[in-house]
Amino acid sequence: MQEDEILKNMNKCSRCALCLQNCPIYQIKKDENNTARGLICKLLGYEKKNLTKKEIAKDLKICLNCSKCKENCPSKVNTTMIFAYKNAKFSPSKISQRIFLIVKLLPIKILYFLNIFKRTSKKNLIKSNVLYFKGCVVKAQHKTTYLDKIFSNANFLCCGIPYLIAGDIKNYKKAKKRNIELIKTASKVVFDCASCKKAVSEYEELNEAEKKKLAFFSDFLVDKKLKLKKNSKYVNKTVIFHKPCHMDKSDYKKIEMFLSSIKGISYKKQENSDLCCGFGGSYFVYHPLIALKIVLKKAASIKSAKADLILTACPSCTIGLRFGQIISFNFKKTLELRDFIENELVI
Ligand code: SF4
Ligand code: SF4
Numbered sequence: 001m002q003e004d005e006i007l008k009n010m011n012k013c014s015r016c017a018l019c020l021q022n023c024p025i026y027q028i029k030k031d032e033n034n035t036a037r038g039l040i041c042k043l044l045g046y047e048k049k050n051l052t053k054k055e056i057a058k059d060l061k062i063c064l065n066c067s068k069c070k071e072n073c074p075s076k077v078n079t080t081m082i083f084a085y086k087n088a089k090f091s092p093s094k095i096s097q098r099i100f101l102i103v104k105l106l107p108i109k110i111l112y113f114l115n116i117f118k119r120t121s122k123k124n125l126i127k128s129n130v131l132y133f134k135g136c137v138v139k140a141q142h143k144t145t146y147l148d149k150i151f152s153n154a155n156f157l158c159c160g161i162p163y164l165i166a167g168d169i170k171n172y173k174k175a176k177k178r179n180i181e182l183i184k185t186a187s188k189v190v191f192d193c194a195s196c197k198k199a200v201s202e203y204e205e206l207n208e209a210e211k212k213k214l215a216f217f218s219d220f221l222v223d224k225k226l227k228l229k230k231n232s233k234y235v236n237k238t239v240i241f242h243k244p245c246h247m248d249k250s251d252y253k254k255i256e257m258f259l260s261s262i263k264g265i266s267y268k269k270q271e272n273s274d275l276c277c278g279f280g281g282s283y284f285v286y287h288p289l290i291a292l293k294i295v296l297k298k299a300a301s302i303k304s305a306k307a308d309l310i311l312t313a314c315p316s317c318t319i320g321l322r323f324g325q326i327i328s329f330n331f332k333k334t335l336e337l338r339d340f341i342e343n344e345l346v347i
Contacts, residue, residue, distance in 0.1 A: 001081045019072055024245075036069035036079045039056075039060060040077070043082070060083060064280045067245055068245055080202060128151065130187055131186040133159075134156065134192075135196040138338075154182050157174075158175050160175035160199060161199040165282070190219075191216055197248075217338070218337075222258050225261055226261075226346060227263045228263065228265055228344060228346075236264065239267050240268050241259060241267075242298075242317060244313060245274070246314065265309075270305050275297060277294070278290075279316050279317065279320025295327070298320070299321075299327065302325065303325075321334045
C-alpha cells in the first residue's frame with residue numbers, strides 16, 4: 001500500500017468507535033491506544049509531527065492484525081493494511097526477527113521437503129484452470145488433500161502475511177508478485193484457509209474482477225448434501241465451527257449452511273463463534289500474557305458449548321484452539337474442516 005493510499009484511508013475514519021467493541025485487544029486491555037480508532041488518531045498525529053515513531057510503534061506491535069475492526073467499520077477503512085504497513089515501516093525486520101521467522105518456518109519447510117518424497121496418485125486430477133491455493137502449513141502437513149484431486153495445484157508461494165507482519169516487505173512483495181501472476185491465469189482460485197484468502201484478497205494490485213475469482217472451497221459444497229461415513233466416530237455427535245477472524249461473513253454463512261446439511265451430525269451454531277483464538281501466528285511469542293487471556297476466554301466459550309467436535313478453517317486457529325482446550329481440560333477434538341470432510345464424509 002502506498003503512503004498516499006494509507007493517508008487517504010486514515011482520513012476516512014469518522015471516529016465512530018464501532019471498531020472498539022469487537023477488538024480482542026480492547027476487550028482485554030480496555031485501552032483506546034490499542035484500538036483501530038486510537039491507532040489511527042496516533043498515526044495522524046505522527047503525520048502532523050505531533051508524535052514520534054517511538055510513541056506509536058509499541059501500540060502498533062500489540063495489534064493482532066485480526067481485521068475485526070475492518071470488518072465492523074462503516075467507513076470501510078482498510079485498518080488491516082494500514083497497521084501492517086505502518087508496523088513494517090516503524091519496526092523493520094531486524095536480524096533477530098528474520099532469524100525468528102526462519103526458525104518458525106523451518107519445521108514447515110522440513111515437512112514440506114519430506115512430503116516431496118511421498119507417493120501420490122494423480123489419476124483423479126482434473127486439469128483445469130481452477131487453481132487450489134495450498135497454504136504453507138497445509139503443504140507441510142499433506143502431500144495431497146482431496147482438493148488437489150478436484151482442482152489444479154499451481155504451487156502458489158506463501159500468502160506473504162508472515163513476512164509483512166515480521167516487517168519483511170521484500171519477501172512479502174516477492175510472494176505477492178508470484179501469486180498475482182498465477183491468479184491472472186486462473187478462472188477461479190480456491191482456498192481452504194481463511195487467513196490465506198484474506199491475505200491474498202488484500203493484494204492492492206488485483207482489480208475487482210480478479211478479486212472475484214477468489215473463493216472459499218465451501219462455495220462448491222453448499223448444495224452437495226454430503227453424508228457422514230457409517231463408521232465415523234462422529235455419528236450423531238454435536239459439532240461447532242470456530243469462525244477465524246480473517247474469514248469473510250459470506251464464507252462463514254456458506255460453511256454454516258453446508259454443516260447444517262450434513263446427514264449424521266448435529267451442527268450447533270455457537271453464539272460467539274467469532275471470538276478470537278488468540279494465537280495469531282507469532283503473537284503468542286511476543287505478547288504471551290495478552291494472548292493467554294484471549295485463548296482462555298475462547299476456551300471457556302468452547303467448553304460451554306459442550307460440543308463433541310470443533311471445526312475451523314485456518315491452521316493457526318487450529319493450534320490456538322487445541323492449546324486452549326488442553327489448558328482448560330476440555331479434551332474434545334479440533335479439526336480442520338477440509339480434513340473432516342476428507343476423512344469422515346462420503347465424498
Ligand atoms: S469503525 Fe472505522 S470509522 Fe469508526 S472509529 Fe473505527 S476505524 Fe474509524
Ligand atoms: S486488527 Fe484486531 S487487534 Fe488490531 S485494532 Fe483491529 S480489531 Fe484490534
